[in-house]
Amino acid sequence: MSSTYGEKIxxxxxxxxxxxxxxVVIDGLPAGVKIDMDKVLVQMSRRAPGKDKTATPRKESDLPKVLSGMLGDTLTGAPLCAVIENTNTKSGDYGNLLNCPRPGHSDYTAYVKYNASNDIRGGGHFSGRLTAPIVFAGAICRQILEEKGIKIAAHIASIGNVNDKSFNPVSIDDKLINKLSNSSFALIDDSVEEKMRAEVESARLAQDSIGGTIECAVSGIEAGIGEPMFEGVEGVIAKAVFGVPAIKGIEFGKGFELSKMRGSQSNDPFEYKDGKVVTKTNNCGGILGGITNGMPVIFRAGVKPTPSISKEQDTVDLQKKENAKLVIKGRHDPCIVPRAVPVIEAVTAVAILNLL
Amino acid sequence: MSSTYGEKIxxxxxxxxxxxxxxVVIDGLPAGVKIDMDKVLVQMSRRAPGKDKTATPRKESDLPKVLSGMLGDTLTGAPLCAVIENTNTKSGDYGNLLNCPRPGHSDYTAYVKYNASNDIRGGGHFSGRLTAPIVFAGAICRQILEEKGIKIAAHIASIGNVNDKSFNPVSIDDKLINKLSNSSFALIDDSVEEKMRAEVESARLAQDSIGGTIECAVSGIEAGIGEPMFEGVEGVIAKAVFGVPAIKGIEFGKGFELSKMRGSQSNDPFEYKDGKVVTKTNNCGGILGGITNGMPVIFRAGVKPTPSISKEQDTVDLQKKENAKLVIKGRHDPCIVPRAVPVIEAVTAVAILNLL
Amino acid sequence: MSSTYGEKIxxxxxxxxxxxxxxVVIDGLPAGVKIDMDKVLVQMSRRAPGKDKTATPRKESDLPKVLSGMLGDTLTGAPLCAVIENTNTKSGDYGNLLNCPRPGHSDYTAYVKYNASNDIRGGGHFSGRLTAPIVFAGAICRQILEEKGIKIAAHIASIGNVNDKSFNPVSIDDKLINKLSNSSFALIDDSVEEKMRAEVESARLAQDSIGGTIECAVSGIEAGIGEPMFEGVEGVIAKAVFGVPAIKGIEFGKGFELSKMRGSQSNDPFEYKDGKVVTKTNNCGGILGGITNGMPVIFRAGVKPTPSISKEQDTVDLQKKENAKLVIKGRHDPCIVPRAVPVIEAVTAVAILNLL
Amino acid sequence: MSSTYGEKIxxxxxxxxxxxxxxVVIDGLPAGVKIDMDKVLVQMSRRAPGKDKTATPRKESDLPKVLSGMLGDTLTGAPLCAVIENTNTKSGDYGNLLNCPRPGHSDYTAYVKYNASNDIRGGGHFSGRLTAPIVFAGAICRQILEEKGIKIAAHIASIGNVNDKSFNPVSIDDKLINKLSNSSFALIDDSVEEKMRAEVESARLAQDSIGGTIECAVSGIEAGIGEPMFEGVEGVIAKAVFGVPAIKGIEFGKGFELSKMRGSQSNDPFEYKDGKVVTKTNNCGGILGGITNGMPVIFRAGVKPTPSISKEQDTVDLQKKENAKLVIKGRHDPCIVPRAVPVIEAVTAVAILNLL
Known part of the structure; x- marks a missing residue:
């Protein structure tokens, strides 16, 4: 009851x-939709490590093999299973983690939950590598959504204290969506890239890591999607987004900023525009009462710094039952935010397709 | 598929x-647990309106009648249904809303979703009044949790720009829990009450409303609860919390603040304390890899300002298909944050009981 | 996790x-459908006891009160809750059952499951009376199905050794459907009623009870409904039907008879008829690979004899931990088959609406 | 939403x-259980075709490769995925089926449901071959159940008109369970094997096929398992069993025979035996009110004859929209009942593990 998501898809x-x-197995896909596998691979590649200094130099061969659910390039309606073989798995690096859980990692909680029977190597099932099949699933769902005119894009809203511009919440053009959803360092304002990379490099040189935020938008979604209360759009997306490792917060529209505002500022006034009901502002992130209002759905997710850092850290030795020091060897991303962008888009695509 | 929550409970x-x-119907409750109905009524009363100037003067008779699932004061294991009759419903106030949706409300999205067949009176199923049965359900679940040593308390972390103190994230004593979970204006630092009430009164006098944040803690929860990925503790709690009207954000532990931190700051070092593994800090909010680590689970939720304000607002007339002005009559809470505190506790109780 | 059914509805x-x-609470109903409450009451009345000698003389006032989900006679799309008050509950009759479980009843299994905290009076949550809200829910779902041209009817296929005729499996006319679904002793061949009533009367005079079978048909359901494997139409209907007390078997189409047949006999040949693909026979009960083929869906359910009989029976005394004799006092149906007919129709309506 | 089953597992x-x-992916398995893969392969081999004349001579290489969820021979608690590669797939045989659906098969219903985009080759996702991963999943679940003292065995209760003996419903010894659950032609009374094989051979020589029934028993299951109403043991098992191709009926205990009995015959009297509450008979199949009573759970499933037969059959040509004749080439099982026995055991194991 853990690594599954969704009712319809x-x-x-x-x-x-x-x-x-x-x-990943994806059950509930519509029959007859043609899938452009090159576009799927673009998404996989955006998530893949090793592209530059912000990411781990570990090479992955993330080519997914589709075992079922497609005939040629068309979905059959049967469950689609895609498998990515593991290669280049250098287990030796992880030996001492068995006894000494890494701070900020799931090592200790998995140890308790699974009675020490879990696969600790590389984080096991908790590894960030498991986001590869999630991106695959999202890339399939995204293409189905695009047939319905719904597009999804996210960008690096911040790394440390360096911020990108935000989406214009009442109008997001396709050009921007296309640019972001094909980029491996997705920014609205490209001029901040250098500063952001410097922030990451500074953390890396300090044998440390750095967090950030991701802003995601869904455009072209019509009004009336979602259910009241516990199946509202916020809850459904949040459950999917918290399935991504390292996410510790989510806010819709103006989010936490709303808590300092007055109603006269936060309420989005309605108006007719080209014969359609729209809102003049979009502080609610396109969702009222859990249901879309036809404006772009917009949210931000907070990403904690990668817990794997080279600096010595305090931990415990679970065998000796005493305090211990830990130095994590191996290669690690000083900042996973850029690679997490396509993952956030992917879970959003799965969530939205479930809501339709 | 909307107003239900949970798998086990x-x-x-x-x-x-x-x-x-x-x-509310609560299915899956354990047989044999004695329920103190007075304690349930305390929770209902914390949420009930009309206690002071921060809340609407509308009187509610929120006494729930238990139709099933209890024999005397004991749970039978069969589904528990509790009904609260509606009295004092002055529908006349809401006439013009049928055509002119209130900004910030679900009027428009419900109109689209339900093809104008929804019950608009008083917000219908989207009314904040629907949180009364949620508090009832939470009060039952809370007593079951207390038998297992798990306690839940929340407080008003902020209203507008006035902040309460935060929980000490590594140690929350029962005295504080008891104080907060019985208070109708729950604060850790009572000295800020006056300032907060002034903030609310200022909004009220301006025919406006004001938002805030709520911080919630779960103490006594052991390590190993929750599942990896999509059934992680964050996602399960978030889905429940976003079921509460007006919530637009949630963050666990240090939340969005983590996105500006380095790993060496955000990682919570492990240590042995009294023979038990604990963390020295609790930036992760008691959750690693979606699973509890034995520390208190802590999160903050952002509450938007009540959308019902007396000030004139821009909206549309859905019948005439033209722009319109709206003045909402009737009595409204200038700030729902104090009354939302027990609601957040309630959904958290339901969520946690589902995770065990 | 027990007394709920369905994903969509x-x-x-x-x-x-x-x-x-x-x-019952019904969540997921479509907004805007008009409900004819008189038709709902006809269904409730078919299930109600006390109409004649085949049923218990106990009077029930089964008028449901709709608390929510309707505005006037129209569904709002919000959860519909209907409550039936209990009156005329003569608990005194059931005193000794606390210690001495009735053979064939749930007394013993509920005692074990709920640690003796369950409500034993009248069977508690296991009482046949709980089928009243199920019939209510089915009556609502039935009206929604009728708008889509789907009709459901069942009849008493047998009581003891007296059999009614079977449906013509390839063609069921609306006249028959209407007759059956409004009858409180539903038969295709009315000439067998006398014999069936004699069978029941004979059991009653012997202080005994008698079982039977019910055959149910769904007409007007198009091809392509249902999912392969575990969400096939057979499985979805079976899960609903086994929710009805006393049902111990279900078979689709020719059912168990197929197990003695050869493929050349059991396969239903396809042919074009009026430009539409049909089958010449309907041994499969309208379902192939878990999916409807456009022919009527037909199944039979086996009903065990009412376990409550006046004859002395062997049981145990759970307090004294010794064997005991039991004589059940009070008034009981010697045969529940006629009253179970509308219940089978009701769960089928709920199941089919979930499949669409 | 189709090819998945279960809530806990x-x-x-x-x-x-x-x-x-x-x-198959199995999610929710307990960590730390050692799996004997040889025993898993025994189950796979019981289902595998090509062992003798009752089965298709088509060879399968059904060796499953475990991709995840195990470390050495131990379950880690993470989702277990097992893949069986397809080899020896002679697609040429199935060409004409694209237009001319086979009577008794899912060809036509899948064509309608999936808008002709489904994979028709060999039945695609509807193929009996898909029961191989189900047997794999059941073999894992079975070993977990055995640790709890719960054992499952089924046998060929009948083929055509030849019947095996039935289980003694009040006492099933481990020796019999072990014999049956390791046999590829599972019979309680081995002396009927010859007659059964003759029945199958007779069908085969007539270019035809033959149906049968399977009886399944679960021993060692304690009282109190299952939920009232829609999550009762009958419904949960039935949903799993109808997920197996060709099953058209299920009955628990005496099943349909109960419908001809009187209450005094069908009620199972309680008695104390060795200090434990048991029933003298087991007409209810170990289930009262949807909950186990501590006696063996027993049910029978009806299997229709294999629809693939060599005889010429009437069908339609969906392209030409006219009636047509069909002769199915290729090799087919004249009777799938023996191979279906381990499949029924497998889904029962998955269902029971979900109920615990």
């Missing part, structure tokens, strides 16, 4: 970082 | 603000 | 035989 | 007969 993610393979 | 909320009655 | 049944009230 | 089956591979 059900994804079931499996695999461990250093096991035989990882993958 | 399933709650199904029903009713409209001005219908015959509202209530 | 979720029903949550609550109540005990001798509690304050029983009822 | 969730299985998600994927693959098509002639695709790249088939398999």
């Amino acid at each position: 059900k994804i079931s993610v499996f695999g461990e970082s250093h096991g035989n393979g990882i993958g | 399933k709650i199904s909320v029903f009713g409209e603000s001005h219908g015959n009655g509202i209530g | 979720k029903i949550s049944v609550f109540g005990e035989s001798h509690g304050n009230g029983i009822g | 969730k299985i998600s089956v994927f693959g098509e007969s002639h695709g790249n591979g088939i398999g």
